[in-house]
Amino acid sequence: MKIAILSNGPGNYTTKRLKEEAKKRGHEVKVIKYKDAYTAVESNNNTVRYKGENLERFDAIIPRIAQSYTKYGTAIVRQFEAQGTFTTASSLAINRSRDKLRAYQVLAKAGVGIPKTVFARESASFEDIVNLAGGTPLIIKVARGTHGNGVVLAETPKAAKAVMQAFYVEGVNFLVQEFVKESAGTDIRALVVGGRVVASVKRQSLDGDFRSNTHQGGEGVAVKLTEVERKTAVKAAKAMGLPICGVDMMRSERGPLVLEVNSSASIKTPELITNRNVAEKIIEYIEQNAKRRPKKDKIGA
Numbered sequence: 002m003k004i005a006i007l008s009n010g011p012g013n014y015t016t017k018r019l020k021e022e023a024k025k026r027g028h029e030v031k032v033i034k035y036k037d038a039y040t041a042v043e044s045n046n047n048t049v050r051y052k053g054e055n056l057e058r059f060d061a062i063i064p065r066i067a068q069s070y071t072k073y074g075t076a077i078v079r080q081f082e083a084q085g086t087f088t089t090a091s092s093l094a095i096n097r098s099r100d101k102l103r104a105y106q107v108l109a110k111a112g113v114g115i116p117k118t119v120f121a122r123e124s125a126s127f128e129d130i131v132n133l134a135g136g137t138p139l140i141i142k143v144a145r146g147t148h149g150n151g152v153v154l155a156e157t158p159k160a161a162k163a164v165m166q167a168f169y170v171e172g173v174n175f176l177v178q179e180f181v182k183e184s185a186g187t188d189i190r191a192l193v194v195g196g197r198v199v200a201s202v203k204r205q206s207l208d209g210d211f212r213s214n215t216h217q218g219g220e221g222v223a224v225k226l227t228e229v230e231r232k233t234a235v236k237a238a239k240a241m242g243l244p245i246c247g248v249d250m251m252r253s254e255r256g257p258l259v260l261e262v263n264s265s266a267s268i269k270t271p272e273l274i275t276n277r278n279v280a281e282k283i284i285e286y287i288e289q290n291a292k293r294r295p296k297k298d299k300i301g302a
């Protein structure tokens with residue numbers, strides 16, 4: 002098969018591993034820096050241009066779209082979709098997962114456990130917002146944050162109000178969330194490929210931060226998921242329409258609570274820590290599914 006990896010970082014661990022495994026299995030692979038790809042939008046012409054030439058047709062694409070390039074990257078993915086090219090993540094699903102408000106609504110509707118979450122815009126009903134989120138300490142996070150940037154822990158109502166007001170004046174959409182104390186500083190990342198969890202790691206912050214993102218200095222350790230956690234991860238992936246993704250969960254007294262579903266999860270820590278060959282699983286998934294007609298997205302959000 003001809004496979005394209007859409008990645009602005011050809012040297013990234015995940016990109017390199019996907020390329021390596023695809024080649025090993027006899028496929029032709031090309032890494033495309035989607036930020037340099039462009040296209041003439043005209044009827045009956047869905048070509049994608051790259052370095053002054055039309056790109057050939059691919060059997061499958063693997064979008065690895067960075068948060069900061071969501072709009073542009075998904076527009077390029079859409080262009081490939083218009084050609085009928087198989088994609089491991091649809092442009093619709095990537096966009097859905099990047100908006101936290103929308104993602105939580107979709108997860109809640111599917112019956113996936115999430116922390117108590119409140120969306121608000123004005124501070125007029127401030128006390129009610131704090132109560133709905135379970136009182137302080139509480140978490141306030143911007144709708145489009147990533148790597149732990151944009152997630153704030155407010156210890157007191159005063160601090161919470163000040164943070165919310167700061168976001169209001171800047172016009173930033175945010176959500177207010179119950180602080181899951183039981184697992185402060187840790188979370189679980191389950192990598193799902195084709196409806197199965199293929200690797201899972203527990204991430205913990207090393208410096209006492211409540212955020213466990215490895216970008217915030219968190220460290221990954223292998224973890225064995227409970228049956229409920231496994232099912233939750235698979236259900237969250239399905240709800241979001243992402244057959245290949247990283248599901249972040251927190252362990253709480255009322256079971257696993259999903260924090261987010263990542264459409265371009267890194268496979269680095271999971272592969273290095275668990276010794277599982279995740280890249281191979283992804284290529285196998287493509288081999289098994291690329292020939293089928295893409296399923297229609299029926300999530301409706």
Ligand SMILES: Nc1ncnc2c1ncn2[C@@H]1O[C@H](COP(=O)(O)OP(=O)(O)O)[C@@H](O)[C@H]1O
Pocket residue numbers: 116140142146147148149150151152178179180181182184185186187188211212213214249260261
């Ligand atoms: N409600 C919460 N309770 C406790 N810790 C949280 C909560 N939400 C987020 N965190 C911590 O902050 C980290 C980043 O939050 P997350 O929602 O995943 O945002 P990002 O997209 O920036 O990674 C999580 O991995 C977790 O460690």
Ligand SMILES: [Mg+2]
Pocket residue numbers: 148149214249260261
């Ligand atoms: Mg996260």
